[in-house]
Amino acid sequence: MNIRHWLTTIDLLCTRDFPAEQGRTDVGSGGPGYHIAELQTSGDFWEDDGTEREETKTQFEFDRDGLGERLIERWGAPDVISLAGTFERAGDGEDIPEPWASLSSHVPDVQLWTPPDENRRIALGISQWDKELPFQLLAVVTETDPP
Numbered sequence: 001m002n003i004r005h006w007l008t009t010i011d012l013l014c015t016r017d018f019p020a021e022q023g024r025t026d027v028g029s030g031g032p033g034y035h036i037a038e039l040q041t042s043g044d045f046w047e048d049d050g051t052e053r054e055e056t057k058t059q060f061e062f063d064r065d066g067l068g069e070r071l072i073e074r075w076g077a078p079d080v081i082s083l084a085g086t087f088e089r090a091g092d093g094e095d096i097p098e099p100w101a102s103l104s105s106h107v108p109d110v111q112l113w114t115p116p117d118e119n120r121r122i123a124l125g126i127s128q129w130d131k132e133l134p135f136q137l138l139a140v141v142t143e144t145d146p147p
Contacts, residue, residue: 013027018031040063040137041136064125071124074113074115078124080109082109083109084108098144
């Protein structure tokens with residue numbers, strides 16, 4: 001865990017212009033109105049009996065919460081937002097704005113801060129596309145409110 005590096009990445013994304021088009025960036029991905037930083041990525045779990053996956057999930061939650069504590073010092077307590085309803089609405093054909101549409105397919109919930117005097121929101125979440133695939137600790141900086 002390297003909280004100092006993660007905070008530096010978040011600070012950078014809070015000041016960086018958003019990409020004009022959706023695509024890969026030096027820290028993850030981005031598009032009009034958002035940046036997604038891949039702060040940490042685990043190995044995969046193809047050969048796992050479930051034990052390593054659960055330990056890794058617990059560690060990623062611990063790392064997210066440790067980073068979150070530093071953000072709480074800056075901006076106060078976050079809102080915790082489930083993305084399950086957003087995922088269902090997207091599946092029903094509703095037009096969900098990015099980054100929320102894609103995040104909802106692999107991030108169950110986020111901790112969300114709205115720093116005072118800024119028009120950007122900062123979210124932390126843990127991604128896992130499927131039980132055999134790696135976990136990722138993600139930081140999202142966006143100007144789009146969650147739906």
